[in-house]
Amino acid sequence: MVASASPISPIDLARMAEEQLRDPKVAELRKQPGALKLKEVNLDGCILLCDVSTSRPRPIVLPLWTKTIFEAIHNLSRPGHKSTTRAISARYVWPGLKRTNLRIPGDFFPSNSAERISPGSTFVRDLQENFRKLSPLSPVHHGTTKKYLPRDLMSAEQVYVRHDAHRGPLVRPYDRPFKVLYRSHKHFDILRNNKSTRVSIDRLKPAYSADPKFPPPAVHPHDQAPRVDDSSRSETVSDSQSNTRSGRIIKRPIRYRTILSARSF
16 A cells, blocks of 8 residues: 555646746636636745635646646545545635546447447347346335235125234134125225224125025934844843943853853753
């Protein structure tokens, strides 16, 4: 960083005074009336044409001295362009200091509408045409997703209202059905607590009720299964079973049942 720093150019006031005497623009500034109060001032033994409208005399800067004056002030601390312009204006009179602006790269390269493209390069021509059609997207982005709405909501006579407040335990997500007084595509007016209340359509759900025109479906009794006569089976089982004093049935193994049946004969 130290090696790249350029030395500060000294300002030779004697040479500047000689240039003011030979420059025809200084003579024009003397004749033109304006806000500047020009007067010859002795600065370090040199007679310079300066502006004395401020508390500090400011010498007139000629076009040959613009680079020297700029480097003498800007290279001290290398501030921004505003600080450099303010420092130069406080010490010198630089005609057209704020008139010359920095040119952007687009000004250096003039646009040529008639571009030279070979007749056979179709790909290049199409590529340039597509790039000309490119444009930035709109910064405004609104949600385009459609929300789900029940099909029968616009014709429902009663609707449920979603409970958006904090719900405690065992609280239903929808309040009881309310009668619809007025409907639109954005909101519904319902009868709530004996008064009209406007509710957003996003919180509603249609309430369905039984139609009295249709009778309830007939209930057919189920066919009874055929009864099986287990009298013979119960007699056989009763022989091989016995009850305890508490009434519990004792089921003996099969090998003991055969012995008991043989003894009975």
